[in-house]
Amino acid sequence: MATSTKILALAVLAVLPLLMNASTCIGPQVTSNVYTTSEASMSISTVFVVEVAVKCNNGEKDLLLFADVNGHMVPATQSGTGKFQVSWSDEHKKLPAGTYGVRFFDEEGYNAVRKEKRSGTDGSAVTPIFTVNVKHSGTWTGPYVQTEFVATCVALLVWYMAYRSKSFLMS
Numbered sequence: 357m358a359t360s361t362k363i364l365a366l367a368v369l370a371v372l373p374l375l376m377n378a379s380t381c382i383g384p385q386v387t388s389n390v391y392t393t394s395e396a397s398m399s400i401s402t403v404f405v406v407e408v409a410v411k412c413n414n415g416e417k418d419l420l421l422f423a424d425v426n427g428h429m430v431p432a433t434q435s436g437t438g439k440f441q442v443s444w445s446d447e448h449k450k451l452p453a454g455t456y457g458v459r460f461f462d463e464e465g466y467n468a469v470r471k472e473k474r475s476g477t478d479g480s481a482v483t484p485i486f487t488v489n490v491k492h493s494g495t496w497t498g499p500y501v502q503t504e505f506v507a508t509c510v511a512l513l514v515w516y517m518a519y520r521s522k523s524f525l526m527s
Contacts, residue, residue: 380462381485383413388488393448396495402451405443406458406488407435421485422466424459427478429469432460453494459484 391405410419421432423442432440442458461469461484469479 380464381410381412381414381416381419384486385411385413386486386488390488390490392490392492393495394493395498396448397498399495401445402448402492402495403443403445404451404456404490404492405441406490407439407441408432408460408486408488409439410486411438420463422461422463422469424461424469424479424484426456429461429466448495448497451492453492456490456492458488458490460486460488 387409389407391403393399393402393404396402404425406423410421412419417437419434419438419440421434421440422429423432425442425444428444430442430444432442435441440460461482465482465484468482472479472482
């Protein structure tokens, strides 16, 4: 009886890793939609939002994705079947115009990146499932001269011209 229990326990332990296999996406087809802040005068920080739709060639639907954003790992929020979203923000000066690569990892890749970082490297040696390039054109801080100032100057100029013309006509 004890032998059959041990054999059953070993069989369960042998099959358990197969049942708990992490979801791996093979050959992903990715479409992305990106938003970045374009005006700095009305916002405190620059915001990036990356939405991706992922379709795997192996039909995998239950993915758990993580994104490497400027060296920081963040979880990708699932917003539907095969749709994910990643967002981050920082000060305008810290996120200048340029192209930012957002690397996406599954659970295996996420664990490999964390292991690399614990060993002292930056984790760039780990190959992501896919990468989305975010082109940020920078933030517009507004005109150098405010429109209120220009309107005040024009009003003063019109007043001065009218006053001068009145003085010239009265003399």
